[in-house]
Amino acid sequence: MNGKKILFVSSELVPYLPENPVSLMSYEAPRMVNSSGGQIRIFMPRYGNINERRHQLHEVIRLSGMNLVINDMDMPLIIKVASIPKERIQVYFIDNEEYFKRKGTFTDKEGNLFPDNDERAIFFAKGVVETVKKLNWTPDIIHVQGWMASLLPLYLREYYADEPIFADSKIVTSVYDQGFEGALNADMGKKIAFDGIDESKIAPLSTPDYNNLLKVAVDYSDAIILASEGVSEDLQQYIESLQKPVLPYVSVQESEEAYSNFYKTEVLK
DSSP: OTTOEEEEEESOOTTTSOOOHHHHHHHHHHHHHHHTTOEEEEEEEOOTTSOHHHHTOEEOTTTOOOEEEETTEEEEOEEEEEEEGGGTEEEEEEEOHHHHOSSOSSBOTTSOBOTTHHHHHHHHHHHHHHHHHHHTOOOSEEEEESGGGTTHHHHHHTTTTTOGGGTTOEEEEEEOSOOOSSBSOTTHHHHHHTTTOOGGGGGGGGSOBHHHHHHHHHHTOSEEEEOSTTOOHHHHHHHHHHTOOEEOOOOHHHHHHHHHHHIIIIIOO
């Protein structure tokens, strides 16, 4: 991966959130690329349960300050950064007081999904793209992990279709069995349509549950990684029907060689 630029966009990442399959591979994949000479950028949301003092997050004034329009509302975008010391990896955090200050990741204390998770996902997708544009950094590969990041492929290919910085970027989406119960806000499709994206392109989101969110993500991806052994049969069959390059599940121990070969031979071919 020497010299290749890979943008990692993740819902969760260790050491900032507890370890689970998504947060662990969201750390391991960039670490592998970084150690093999690739250039990386990592983005994640700045959830309110991330300890800013312990992890030494600080705002990047030159990148912050713009407003993103979400469902006809102006929402300020704040960018923070921190470093993973032992790996010398910098992480960019997408922040907004309204969406990310609360002390929870996806659910409240009772385990109920936040009712605005759909808007948080839209904000995150737009925030990542606008920040990368400001950085003027052209990724060869954009690797998406976790459902909060799953609208990024759609927005890149539709809303930002004319952005030259991403014209040659390849999108990879990792699909996990770790999702959420129930569905997001029933008006999610309408909020995305507000951005000029035809509702026919997001038909699965008439029921915005986990599987349908991932179906939209893989629709707009160039390649797919099965990052769990237990991906639902419904999702697996849908992915097979797309006839796109797919990396079958491999363990964390096997992932370095497998991911590197997949990037080189299937994604960048």
